[in-house]
Amino acid sequence: MDSGKTFRTAFTASIPVLLGYLAIGIAFGLLVVHAGFPWYLAPLMGIIIFAGAMQYLTIGLLTAGTGLAEIAAITFFVNSRHTVYGISLLDKFGGTGKYKPYLIYSLTDETYALFTSLDVPKEADEPEFYFFISLLNQSYWVCASALGAILGKMLPINTEGLDFALVALFMVLALEQIKKSVSKIPLFIALFASVAVLVLLGPGNFLIVSLLLSIAVLLFFKRRLEE
């Protein structure tokens, strides 16, 4: 199978992600300009960060004037699921050679979902096939967020309520993760810890305190959960 054919197969396989990124990416671009940032910040974040949920989150953190160390810690915990993805792809990425750095850098939730559910066409060059999928997915995301940001600048769109896209995105990611979780106890730890932090401390510093508290409680129950 030549590169052109591999590319076309990769494109067909990536269409669900194209549709998803188009919607969430346009919404992201709209929110970026809505928050008062220049339009090019949207595609720039898609290149520098390239993690949808974290990018949505970053807009809020930037508006709140969050410190750099806190942003680093939040990014680490929020994106720690990507480490899990990596662990399960150690074998699959083993023989990808020159494509490997890009495949690792561009591994999002959606790309991971494709890699773990797709059958690579028999005749295709596997590393090249993965590379095309990753590259296509990132270009959808960057273009969609640029499009959303430019539309938001040019058209008088009433974006009131659009920020619900963030709630919906996190809900969907949570539902997917809950479905896969072996034990339900950590879910309750996270729910109780975060609600307690919100009630007791309010919304300021909510994220980092909830994350650290949940991890502390999780470590405390290590022995019981491992039985």
Add this chain to the structure above:
Amino acid sequence: MTLHVLLSICIAGVVTVFVRVLPFLFFRKREVPGVIRYLEGHLPPMVMIILVVYSIRNIQWTVFPHGIPVIAGMILVTALHLWKKNPLLSIFGGTVFYMAVIQLALPS
């Protein structure tokens, strides 16, 4: 765009690359330390639940409309997602519903 904004984005970017590279740098399949495996196994769903609570942290429960549109939207997202299992449809449906409620039914 200020320097702080640019720095923040770069830091988020560097840390994101770091968590993605981490397993490839340090682990072979069977050598992942126990504590890390324990945390990595349980943390992702916990983070997502915390993020859901985070995303609704600014709701004023005591003031009209008491967060009802958000809760209704969240129920719709959950129902759509359990029913159709299509992330795009769940996010899109929930957001359109919420925007319609906020802009048409409860104009400020």
